[in-house]
Amino acid sequence: MPVINRVPYQNLILTGYMGVGKTAVGRAIANQLEIEFYDLENEIQLREGMSAENIRSLLGETRLRTVEAELIHELSLVRQSVIAISGPALIEPQNAERLRATGPILCLTAALNEVLRRLHVSQGARFHTPDARAVILGRLKREMTVLQLNYPQLDTTGLSIETVTQRAIDFWMAQAET
Numbered sequence: 001m002p003v004i005n006r007v008p009y010q011n012l013i014l015t016g017y018m019g020v021g022k023t024a025v026g027r028a029i030a031n032q033l034e035i036e037f038y039d040l041e042n043e044i045q046l047r048e049g050m051s052a053e054n055i056r057s058l059l060g061e062t063r064l065r066t067v068e069a070e071l072i073h074e075l076s077l078v079r080q081s082v083i084a085i086s087g088p089a090l091i092e093p094q095n096a097e098r099l100r101a102t103g104p105i106l107c108l109t110a111a112l113n114e115v116l117r118r119l120h121v122s123q124g125a126r127f128h129t130p131d132a133r134a135v136i137l138g139r140l141k142r143e144m145t146v147l148q149l150n151y152p153q154l155d156t157t158g159l160s161i162e163t164v165t166q167r168a169i170d171f172w173m174a175q176a177e178t
Helices: 023-031 040-048 051-058 061-075 093-100 112-128 128-149 163-178
Strands: 012-017 036-039 083-084 107-109 151-153
Touching: 012 128, 012 163, 023 036, 023 163, 036 040, 040 051, 040 061, 040 083, 051 061, 061 093, 083 163, 093 107, 107 112, 107 128, 107 163, 112 128, 151 163
Parallel strands: 012 083, 012 107, 036 083, 107 151
Antiparallel strands: none
């Protein structure tokens, strides 16, 4: 694939489970390279007026997967962008094929204790209530299924956003050259 203005024509798809830095790294890459960043979770919120978690609990898993598939179809039409996708969205083969056709998929990971620390910091007091913690940990368990898909992985444990950003860019550029 050609590199246009320092950026591959293809997209970079970031996946992984919650707490690994998909959104922060995706935004950092987009800012550094002056390109678009799309986060599936944010796109769901914009389109549906509620979070993916609320759709799942109020309307069901089937509705959430339908919304994800529709948005992934739309995102598969953009190029030279960074797209953050939750792990479970890629379990559906059609979603994975669509995104893989637009560019490489990189799975961000982190050690469980690091993920729990990050969630504790980001969720604040919510993480201390048993019900909220159970919901968060249930979501984390669902999202960890992405590891079964065997995408190239980048462990973010103990790394700065800047380091992870540069490694992800290097991965993207290397994939563009093949």
